[in-house]
Amino acid sequence: MSQSYHIVPESTHNALVKAAYAARGFDKDECAAAARACALAATHGIRTHNAIKALHLDELFGSGADPKGCVPGAEYLEVESKFTGSVIWDANRKLGQAVAFDAMETAMELADKHGIAQVSVDNAFHYLWGGGYVMDAARKGYIAYTNCTSTLAEVVPFMGKTPTLGTNPHSWGFPTTTAIGYPIVIDWATSTIAMGRVEQFKREGKQLPEHSAVDAEGNPTTDPHQVAALLPFGAHKGYGLALINELVAGFIGGSLPVLRGRSNHAPKGEKTCSSFYFQVIHPGAIDACDFVNERSQAANVRAVVEDILGHGNEKCLLPGQIEAKAAADTEKAGGLLFTTAEIEAFNEIARATGQPEWDKDGFHIFES
Amino acid sequence: MSQSYHIVPESTHNALVKAAYAARGFDKDECAAAARACALAATHGIRTHNAIKALHLDELFGSGADPKGCVPGAEYLEVESKFTGSVIWDANRKLGQAVAFDAMETAMELADKHGIAQVSVDNAFHYLWGGGYVMDAARKGYIAYTNCTSTLAEVVPFMGKTPTLGTNPHSWGFPTTTAIGYPIVIDWATSTIAMGRVEQFKREGKQLPEHSAVDAEGNPTTDPHQVAALLPFGAHKGYGLALINELVAGFIGGSLPVLRGRSNHAPKGEKTCSSFYFQVIHPGAIDACDFVNERSQAANVRAVVEDILGHGNEKCLLPGQIEAKAAADTEKAGGLLFTTAEIEAFNEIARATGQPEWDKDGFHIFES
Numbered sequence: 001m002s003q004s005y006h007i008v009p010e011s012t013h014n015a016l017v018k019a020a021y022a023a024r025g026f027d028k029d030e031c032a033a034a035a036r037a038c039a040l041a042a043t044h045g046i047r048t049h050n051a052i053k054a055l056h057l058d059e060l061f062g063s064g065a066d067p068k069g070c071v072p073g074a075e076y077l078e079v080e081s082k083f084t085g086s087v088i089w090d091a092n093r094k095l096g097q098a099v100a101f102d103a104m105e106t107a108m109e110l111a112d113k114h115g116i117a118q119v120s121v122d123n124a125f126h127y128l129w130g131g132g133y134v135m136d137a138a139r140k141g142y143i144a145y146t147n148c149t150s151t152l153a154e155v156v157p158f159m160g161k162t163p164t165l166g167t168n169p170h171s172w173g174f175p176t177t178t179a180i181g182y183p184i185v186i187d188w189a190t191s192t193i194a195m196g197r198v199e200q201f202k203r204e205g206k207q208l209p210e211h212s213a214v215d216a217e218g219n220p221t222t223d224p225h226q227v228a229a230l231l232p233f234g235a236h237k238g239y240g241l242a243l244i245n246e247l248v249a250g251f252i253g254g255s256l257p258v259l260r261g262r263s264n265h266a267p268k269g270e271k272t273c274s275s276f277y278f279q280v281i282h283p284g285a286i287d288a289c290d291f292v293n294e295r296s297q298a299a300n301v302r303a304v305v306e307d308i309l310g311h312g313n314e315k316c317l318l319p320g321q322i323e324a325k326a327a328a329d330t331e332k333a334g335g336l337l338f339t340t341a342e343i344e345a346f347n348e349i350a351r352a353t354g355q356p357e358w359d360k361d362g363f364h365i366f367e368s
Numbered sequence: 369m370s371q372s373y374h375i376v377p378e379s380t381h382n383a384l385v386k387a388a389y390a391a392r393g394f395d396k397d398e399c400a401a402a403a404r405a406c407a408l409a410a411t412h413g414i415r416t417h418n419a420i421k422a423l424h425l426d427e428l429f430g431s432g433a434d435p436k437g438c439v440p441g442a443e444y445l446e447v448e449s450k451f452t453g454s455v456i457w458d459a460n461r462k463l464g465q466a467v468a469f470d471a472m473e474t475a476m477e478l479a480d481k482h483g484i485a486q487v488s489v490d491n492a493f494h495y496l497w498g499g500g501y502v503m504d505a506a507r508k509g510y511i512a513y514t515n516c517t518s519t520l521a522e523v524v525p526f527m528g529k530t531p532t533l534g535t536n537p538h539s540w541g542f543p544t545t546t547a548i549g550y551p552i553v554i555d556w557a558t559s560t561i562a563m564g565r566v567e568q569f570k571r572e573g574k575q576l577p578e579h580s581a582v583d584a585e586g587n588p589t590t591d592p593h594q595v596a597a598l599l600p601f602g603a604h605k606g607y608g609l610a611l612i613n614e615l616v617a618g619f620i621g622g623s624l625p626v627l628r629g630r631s632n633h634a635p636k637g638e639k640t641c642s643s644f645y646f647q648v649i650h651p652g653a654i655d656a657c658d659f660v661n662e663r664s665q666a667a668n669v670r671a672v673v674e675d676i677l678g679h680g681n682e683k684c685l686l687p688g689q690i691e692a693k694a695a696a697d698t699e700k701a702g703g704l705l706f707t708t709a710e711i712e713a714f715n716e717i718a719r720a721t722g723q724p725e726w727d728k729d730g731f732h733i734f735e736s
Contacts, residue, residue: 079655079656079657079658081483081652081653083481083482083483083484083650083652083653084452084453084481084482084483085452085453085482085483085484085485085653086482086483086484086650086653086654088653088654088655088656088657089656090656090658113451113452114451114452114453114454114482114484115449115451115452115453115454115486116451116453116454116482116484116485116486116647117453117484118483118484118649118653118654120653120654120655120656121656122656122658123656123658143616143619156681157676157677157681157684158684158685159683159684159685160677160680160681160683160684161680161681162679162680162681164675164676164677164678164679164681165676172608172612174615174619176615184611184615186608186609186611186612188604188605188608192602218680233602233603233605234560234601234602234605234606235601236556236687237556237601237602237606238602238605239687240540240554240556240687241554243552243554243676243686243687244540244554246672246673246676247542247544247552247669247672247673248511248654249672250668250669250671250672250673251511251542251651251654251655251665251668251669252654252655252656253655253656253657253658253659253665253668254668254672255660256671256672256675257672257675257676258675258679259675269660269661270660270661271660277654279484281486282451282454283619284449284450284451285449285451285453285454285456285486285488286454286456286486286488286616286619286620286645287447287456287488287619287620287621288447288456288457288458288488288489288490288491288620288621289447289456289621290447290458290490290491290621291621292623292637292638292639293637293638297619297621300618300619300621300622301615301618301619303618303624304614304615304617304618304622304624304625305614305615305618307532307624307625307626307627308525308532308533308611308614308625309525309528309532310532311530311532311626312528312529312530312586313524313525313528313529313530313532315527315528316525316526316527316528317526317527318611319604319607319608319611
């Protein structure tokens with residue numbers, strides 16, 4: 001299916017995103033991190049988690065909320081720890097994107113020494129798109145992982161009726177660029193679908209996939225108008241994966257799931273924030289140096305992938321392949337690719353921020 | 369549903385398991401590790417991965433195969449590495465259970481210093497039940513994880529038609545005994561069902577769940593008699609999880625998936641073995657020391673779990689809860705619990721090994 005996009009120079013995009021965050025009181029480094037994360041999402045065709053979503057989230061739950069879920073100019077503080085491969089931060093509700101880039105950088109440095117390293121973050125605010133951080137680390141040559149607890153509890157535990165879990169995403173990135181041309185990135189929420197998809201199906205008059213949502217009584221429904229909460233993907237298995245984020249967050253210091261993002265409703269003294277967890281592995285630290293047929297490590301990974309996608313499976317996709325194609329399109333176009341509706345959303349942001357609107361006719365068109 | 373079990377003293381069970389492994393040439397330490405892993409599975413009600421399965425696997429793919437997939441008395445060798453939080457072993461096809469217990473022990477020691485540590489194992493042979501190793505580590509106070517590549521490629525990639533992936537399990541254990549009374553253990557294969565379930569459904573004349581298997585043409589089927597291969601659970605998400613094991617193994621040095629467990633069919637020079645990956649996190653190394661309302665770390669984890677299983681979700685189970693109930697029954701009974709059919713299978717093992725058969729009427733009965 002062909003689609004036309006407006007080619008927006010990354011510098012133009014970043015200038016507006018920075019200005020929008022600056023208008024909300026964020027400092028220069030935070031604005032730069034915010035723009036970088038949004039550009040990364042747009043580069044890889046992640047339309048659900050670009051600048052439009054980021055600024056909307058900040059307005060609803062972050063610097064626009066009262067009390068603020070995200071505090072412009074906040075400094076994260078390192079918590080003292082005797083563990084040499086581990087770093088712990090109290091983010092003090094600093095912008096998630098800024099914290100996440102720094103955390104991944106810190107974990108990569110530690111992994112160079114220890115082979116594996118982790119950064120845990122308490123009192124955190126939404127980092128937008130976990131896939132971007134692990135993809136960035138994977139491009140730099142590392143195996144990377146992150147999970148976080150979602151702002152809202154929208155997911156019902158397996159066999160339950162009330163949403164008490166976040167959509168709690170997991171993101172894994174693998175440094176497979178030498179092997180196959182791009183990083184394999186496995187990145188998804190632990191709900192079958194996102195709440196945004198429910199809204200989309202309402203608008204389009206469509207039924208939801210089975211086993212994806214429940215109504216107010218906790219009964220399964222495929223009618224988007226009846227949806228009260230989401231279900232984990234894969235029954236008890238996805239439920240277990242959603243629990244992992246809650247447990248890791250619980251050990252870090254995370255708040256009760258149903259209170260997150262609801263600071264107005266929380267009993268006094270309770271936290272209302274998300275937690276982040278980052279992990280980096282140096283591929284040299286898992287290399288047993290016994291590759292057969294004179295393969296390098298990358299050649300062995302390529303041989304494994306080719307075996308999986310051989311034997312009649314040639315049409316299967318690898319996770320990260322669609323994003324790699326989007327990145328190639330972005331590079332070919334020489335700018336970020338946005339739809340006309342997205343350009344209009346950016347212009348709303350421009351108007352709200354006192355910035356000049358974009359003239360969409362001034363952008364070249366890219367056919368994808 | 370009530371069920372009667374014969375109570376077999378763990379020492380009786382372990383003596384037979386050790387004798388059976390010794391008869392195949394395994395050394396004293398290997399026999400002890402094999403018995404320990406089988407007893408751990410039986411203690412926790414894991415009927416699909418007990419001694420009967422372990423010895424059958426060894427016969428089919430291990431010391432009973434030609435060439436041997438598992439070599440009795442083999443020594444694993446440490447691969448030199450500059451990374452201080454990481455250990456890499458060439459298992460030389462040593463019995464997986466012995467390697468796995470040692471690997472988890474090594475990772476726990478390293479995690480005490482670094483907060484996180486990993487052990488990667490090349491040239492490995494089946495470790496039986498990954499859940500047991502992470503549960504054991506969780507009982508000792510650690511967050512633990514393991515994955516491995518399965519012996520056979522039985523799973524079709526998402527949108528594919530030929531099985532080129534293992535059922536590739538993941539196992540996570542959390543030290544939640546202080547918080548809730550037992551370790552939360554999330555432990556499953558990445559296929560919707562196991563091939564053993566397909567055989568069971570054939571015998572029982574039942575249809576399989578949807579989206580669990582395909583026929584020889586790669587088309588979905590619920591008829592167990594038509595099943596040629598399994599599907600990942602949760603469509604592309606389970607496929608991604610199955611890929612993780614293959615990728616990690618590929619970086620370690622693992623063989624091509626379709627050759628594993630098929631040493632007779634492999635081109636000269638190609639490996640035919642599994643890989644193991646172990647990871648341990650010290651909970652102190654992710655503790656941001658900011659628990660509200662004077663909670664300890666364990667109390668915070670308990671509060672999070674109670675929030676998830678509150679609000680009408682009181683009937684939901686936690687992963688590991690059924691296994692904890694089985695362990696409580698085992699303790700109450702004062703021995704391992706086996707069905708009459710299982711006692712008969714043990715007696716077949718006894719006869720094949722030249723050991724005295726068990727007199728099932730000599731065992732007490734436990735009603736569960």
